[in-house]
Amino acid sequence: MERTFPEAAPSIAPVAAALADPSRAVMCTALMDGRAWTPGELATLCGIARSTATEHLHRLAEAGITVDVRQGKHRYVTLAGDQIAELLERLAAVSGHTLPTAPSLSASDRTRRFREGRTCYKHLAGRLGLHLTDALRSHGHLDEDWRLTGAGTAWAARHRLDLSEHRGKPCLDTTERRPHLAGPLGVSLCAALFAQRWISRIGDGRAVRLTPDGRGNLRDLLQLA
Amino acid sequence: MERTFPEAAPSIAPVAAALADPSRAVMCTALMDGRAWTPGELATLCGIARSTATEHLHRLAEAGITVDVRQGKHRYVTLAGDQIAELLERLAAVSGHTLPTAPSLSASDRTRRFREGRTCYKHLAGRLGLHLTDALRSHGHLDEDWRLTGAGTAWAARHRLDLSEHRGKPCLDTTERRPHLAGPLGVSLCAALFAQRWISRIGDGRAVRLTPDGRGNLRDLLQLA
DNA sequence: CGGATGGTTCGGTGGCCGCCGAACCGTTCG
DNA sequence: CGAACGGTTCGGCGGCCACCGAACCATCCG
CATH class of the missing domain: 1.10.10.10 (Winged helix-like DNA-binding domain superfamily/Winged helix DNA-binding domain)
Structure with missing residues (x-):
């Protein structure tokens, strides 16, 4: 040929x-x-x-x-x-059939929805990751450029969350199709939540759930019922 | 099956x-x-x-x-x-054999090198794009988060460059393997330079060259010989 | 109108590759 | 040691698909 x-x-x-x-x-x-x-x-x-x-x-x-x-x-x-993980994310984003992005949740069923979480290359994804991101942002803990703000730093210190990294990046979720917190800050936060046992894995997969302890401590931030 | x-x-x-x-x-x-x-x-x-x-x-x-x-x-x-262009960039970045990135140029042959420019999905790439990015950064016109600074805005106004967008993003160059200015700001800048006729296309391809006019006006910024 | 040019459709062919099962290798463990 | 188990190698089979040339369609132009 x-x-x-x-x-x-x-x-x-x-x-x-x-x-x-x-x-x-x-x-x-x-x-x-x-x-x-x-x-x-x-x-x-x-x-x-x-x-x-x-x-x-x-x-x-x-x-x-x-x-x-x-x-x-x-x-x-x-x-x-x-680098590879990022490539795969992009690919998934382009591949995905454009699912309608859930607009806003009623505060009542928010709690239930949080159960659906998972990790995505060492940071949190799924609904849990997505709503945690939104919550941090709406509380002014995360700025527009995916960096932890002063308020965010104070919040982390108050909860004994060891966030060594303050700079994050957006990551497009495969199923939710909306950006959530990734990058060094995202990885750091995920590790800190595991360390505090506020989240834990379910079985062997990527699935992650909020522990009762985590639910208590994050109640205010996430506005859970 | x-x-x-x-x-x-x-x-x-x-x-x-x-x-x-x-x-x-x-x-x-x-x-x-x-x-x-x-x-x-x-x-x-x-x-x-x-x-x-x-x-x-x-x-x-x-x-x-x-x-x-x-x-x-x-x-x-x-x-x-x-979205597709970004995917292709990622793919190219992963595919590329890691070429050694030219460290610093002697000021004399800088001029010659600038001839090698091209567009990459509507923003400037190649050596021209790369060095323009570096120059903007070292003059304080572009901050760490790829945004036009106050000084940058003033510089653009002074040169009658209509930059409607101030937020940029990095783009990894396929051959140079170093990030250069892309995103809305990058597209905007490229369009403005074309509008002023400081750059022009060579033939039908992606190749772009600095015009004599462009060379004159950008002499200070780029520190051309 | 009729020729030229760009694009598409349609068989047909050949090569690549995803798959399997069987045989084989290396480590672990009783 | 020998059985068990995870992993790899190898030969062979079958389907997919990149490719081409020829015929066909549409648009432009003399």
Whole structure:
């Protein structure tokens, strides 16, 4: 065949191709929780043979999308870095069928809605992440440029939340399709909430819930019923 | 075959697949200049038959990556929006082999280097875009958050540059691999420079050069020889 | 009108690649 | 040691799709 492209810079095609397969896409989506998965787990998740999963992981690693750590008889796979996570976010944003974005909630069912939370590459996402972001913003703890304000710093200190980072970035949520807090501040906040046990994981997935303790302490901020 | 994935959200695979083919990747890279291309031009660029190009464009349009306008016997294709352009930028950033970034230039050959400029989805890129960004920053016209400062506003007014937008965003250059000014401010600045005829296009491509007039007026800012 | 030009449609062909199962390797554990 | 288990390699199969050329349609122009 032999077609040569006009000195076509480092083409985007190889990386895109690595993400173009449904099985690999599911794997990457799973890896977005920032945790390490084994080939076997990913095979089960995708409903394919282990051997096939191995091949896919080979390809993802070659494209620089994943990295892995070997430990005993296990191999742990993770995304190669924030850069990759951001790429996947963009891709998801473009891929998503434009879902109608829920406008405003009645204060009553707000509590119930908060149960649906999850992590997205080490920061909070889902409704929990989204509404926490909104709440911080409306209380003046987060400014327009995704930075913690003076009031926000005071609030964190008052609650013994160790926020080493004050600068955040927006992240577009895959399902909610609205930006929520990410970046260093987002990661820092998520870690602090885990440390205080105000949130905890449900099972093995990305799902996260507010603990009773967290609910009590965040009641004012989130205006829960 | 019939594999069904675990209610796998709107998958990223279809969009990735649309970008996974070398020919389509070249097309998208070309479209990054923000201008309209015809199927014929793109076919020639990729070195494929017109019929094949038509098929590719079909697929890109289906994936929501391109949109087209019909006019007479021509069909003009463009990227579907900023969201797509940003996705492509990310993809290019991940794909790119990490080129060493030229550190500092001797003031003498700076002038020559400025010739290499181009547009990147309606803002300036290439060395010209990069150094213009650096110059604005070092003169205090652009702050850390990619916003025009007071000094920057004054500078623009002094030069009759109509900058309606003051908020910018970083954009990672495909070849230079360093962020340069994009976002509303970047687009606005690029338009203003064209309006003043301080920059102009070279031929049909994305290439842009500083005009003699532009060179004179920007001499101080850019510290040209 | 009739030729030229740009774009599209339609078979047909060849190669790539996702998939599997079987065999194999390495680690862990009884 | 031998069984169990996770992971990998390998051969083979089947479907998808990028590609082309030829025929066709539409617009523009002499």
